[in-house]
Amino acid sequence: MDSKDICIEIENDEFYSKFLVESVKPLVGENISVTEQVNKLTQGIEKLTKSLESQVLAKHNDLLTQASNISDLEAMLETVRSQVQVLLRGADKLKDRVHTPYHELETQTIMLERVQTTCNLLRHTSKILMLWNKLIAVKDNPTKEAMILFELNELISDYDFKGITLLDDVLIQVEQQQKKLLQSSTDLLQTSLLNGDKVKLLQCFKVFHNLQCTEEQIKCTVDSILKDLRKEINTALNVQMVSIEVKKSSSGRIAPGKANIMNAQDFKIKLWDNIDKLFKNEMYNSCIKVVMLQNVVNELHAIGNFRNIAKKFWDELSIIFSNELEKSPSTVSQSVEIDFPKLLKCFNDLLSRLKCKNLEMNRSCLTKWENSFLSKSLAKLLEPVRSMWHLNQVPTMDQVDNAIRVIAEALSISLADKNLSISLANSVAKSIKQMNVEAEQRLSMDSDVAQIIEAPTSSQQKNADLCNVLHYFTSQIKRVLANMNSMLPQESIQIVQNSLKDISSLPILNMFAESIKNSLYLILMTMHDEPDLIRAEDPTNKTLSCSPYMKELQQFVSRCKDIYLSLFHDKQALNECCINISKCCIERFMQHVCNVRPISTYGRAKLQADCKHLETSLSPLVNDITELGDHYRQLKALTLLLEKKPQDIAKSQHEGALLPYSLVMMYLFSYGGQQLLAPHACAGWNTHKLIQWLESHKNERDRLEFVAGALQRYQNHVRQNQITCYDEVYPILLQLLEDARKTLKK
Structure with missing residues (x-):
């Protein structure tokens, strides 16, 4: 059997495979007996031995x-x-x-x-x-x-x-x-600072410089001065010591039943006396030492950069004072809050006495007391304003005077400090705004507030009284500002003056003005119904009386001034209102005069006389008619225009007359024949419609185009009807139109 086959056989055998893992567990628990296991292992070993022998035998040359x-x-x-x-x-x-x-x-x-x-x-x-x-x-x-x-x-x-x-x-x-x-040297430094001996002080710092300990000595000296000042500040603000001194000084002279009041007043006096002495004596003497120290160091340029000794000392002193004031009892803190300007004056007076340019008051250390003072000051300023309106009635002059007195006091107590003055000026501006808001909320806007037919109604009287109160209020404040002009900062004055700009009787007066102008317009409209304007008589050597409509206008103006406008005391607003009425009246009068159709020579003379009577009619409104400026000059120009011939009118207009070209051209149409229709007649309008259009089209270019349309229509009419010659005034109108257009292009 091949060696590979033997290995595969052993690996796949369930029994042998258990011996191939790294951790071999006992096989006692297996179903095979121990003898059988040993026999099987022996067989496996023999198989492996035979496989090795066969491999060695097969590859013995390679092994050798x-x-x-x-x-x-x-x-x-x-x-x-x-x-x-x-x-x-x-x-x-x-x-x-x-x-x-x-x-x-x-x-x-x-x-x-x-x-x-x-x-x-x-x-x-x-x-x-x-x-x-x-x-x-x-x-x-x-x-x-x-x-x-x-x-x-x-x-x-x-x-x-x-x-x-x-x-x-x-x-x-x-x-x-x-x-x-x-x-x-340190002892000599202290003695020199105490005696103000600059020569010995210079000697000390030369020694310190040569010993290379200048910075250390300066720090120790300044720290020692600050330490002593901290004790002095603490003593001055110590409520117990102040109370003891008050009791000693007031013993045996306080009447029964008034002890608390007198003690409180005496405590306040003694506290501020202590603070005043602290600034004038201890703090001033200490600051003088540091300033002298600074000056001596500045003279010794070679000893290093110590240019901010006095400034750092002052900043530290301000912080120390603030901290000691913060730790003081509430009675001391409240006294400082109430009389905060006194504290600022102490600081400013001290800086003024020191005459050191680098020193400025560190206001951030006093922010808490300043904010509290400003908050109480604002409440004090608003209180009389709010209280005078609580019954929804018109305030009395005494109530207004009380508010003015509080405002004057607020401005006067801030004279010693510019920043505080500006802050209080802003508070005063808020009280002025509150006064205006309260008055505006009580103004009547009923339907009869602008009537000019019957006697003044209760609503009109109340509105006038409110306006008069506001006028008195503003005039008194302006008087206060004038009295303090040389003492108050200009920024403070400007803040208060700006707050007064929103207060005026003009809005209510303008309501009357609109009613008066509308009535005047109706009166002037009746000009076209006057029979004298078409009267066929020669006016030469005749004294022309005032026209009926002009008499009515004169009576109406006089009545309005005496009955309605006289209710208001604000002369500036009243004058502005009257000038506005007068200008509108003149402007409307000229529009009507230039569009009267038909009109005779006698009628022109009559209108010329009415121009002069109009000046008299407006005299109740305007004392000096020249205050109307261009409107007055245009009225005078219209007076001269009414006595001139068309050619002379064109010549004077070319030479630079005051009247608008459009208005002059509308007037010249009255010299034309029946075929040369006036612009509004061409449009099919009556006089009322024309006046409405003129009011809505004040641009001279629009008005000229309106007149040019009438001339174009006339030209077309002449051509269509093959009329041999134009109306005598037509060429004059064309020349004026050309001149007017050239003027507009300039």
Whole structure:
């Protein structure tokens, strides 16, 4: 049987396969007995033995060849081993040749290093002794002494001189001398700061610089000053000590039943007296020391960069004050919140006295008290405004005066600090806005608020009273600002002034203005019904009376001014309203005058007289008619226009008249024959429709195109009917239209 077959047989046999795994378990539990198992194993071993014998017999030549190759390999390995032994012996010899000089060189290097160290020690010893002798000779010059001591310390720190008996005493005396010099300079520094002796202070810092301890000394000095100030601040804000002082000063003079009130008032007075003394004395003296320290250091440019000593000190001082105030009892904190401007004044006065440019107040440390003060100030400003409206009635002048007084007080207490003034100005602006909102909520918007037929209604009277209250309120605030103009920051004034811009009687007045203008328009519309405008008489040498519609207009304007507009006290808004009414009236009057059809020579003279009477009619509204500007000049131009011939009108228009071309051309149509229809007649409109169109088309280009359409229609009519000549005014109208279009292109 082939060896492969035997292996396969053993692998597939259930019994033999169990012996092929790595961990063979006992087969005692099998169904085959032990004897049978041993016999079967013996048979398997015999099969394997026979298979091996047959394989060895079949391949004995190959096995013999491999065995001889193994012998050759062993011989080669022996040769390599002998060569390796020779190589190792050579490496040992080379190692000896390298290590021996290396050890010798290392030994010599150590010896040289020791010699060099010894030389350096001797050299340093010599120099130390020389400097020591030099130090003894300059005992009266602290600056030079400090310089020599610094050099000695540098030399001493380079090596360990322990065991050199020659220097033992010197080293001890150098250390003692340095401590003594540093202590004496530190004491002199404190004395110089106390006495303000700048010369000695300079000497101290030269010593510190030479000893290389300037930064440390500055820090210690500043920390010591801050430590003392912390105690002083704590003492000034100590409520128990303040109470004891108050009791001592007020004992025996407080009436029964008023002890608490007087004690509270006395406590407040004593607390602020302590704070005031703290800033004027202790804090000022300490700051002066630091500022002097800063100035001295700045003069010694070579000692390093210490430009922010005073600034850092001030920032630390502000933080310390804030922390101590934070830890103080509620009674102290509340007093500071109520009278916060006093605290700011103390800070600002202190900075002003110090006259140090780098110092600025650190407001962030006082944010808590400032915010609380501003919150209470805003509540105080809003309270009188809200209280005066609680009954939904028009406030009295006394109530308004009370609100003004509170606003004036708020602005005045902030004069010492710009930032606080701006913050309070914003609070004042909020109270002004609240006043305006409260008034606007109570304005009546009933249907009769703009009627101008009957006597003023209760709603109209109430609206006028509300407007007058607001006007009085704003005028009084403006007076306060004017009185404080030189003291208040311009930013604060601007904030308050901006808040007043939203308050005006104009919105209510404009409601009356619209009603008045509408009535005026209706009166002016009756101009076209006047029989005198077509009267066939020569007006020369005749005195022309005022037209009936103009008399009605004059009476109406006078009545409106006396009965309705006189209710309002806001002269600026009233003047603006009256000017608006007057301008609209003139504009509408000119539109009607230029579109009266038909019109006679007498009618033109009558309209010319009405132009002059219109000035009189508007006088109740406008004291100086020239305030109407271009509208007044156009009215004057219309007066002159009414007495000119078409050719003269065209000439004056070409020379630069004030009246719009469209309006002049509409007027010139009145000189034409029946075939030259006016623009609105061409459109089939009545006068009312024309006026509506003019109001909705104020652009001159649109109006010119409207007039041009009428001229084009007339031209077509002439051509269609083969009329031999145009109307006399037609060429003039064409020339004006061309001139108008050229003007618009410029």
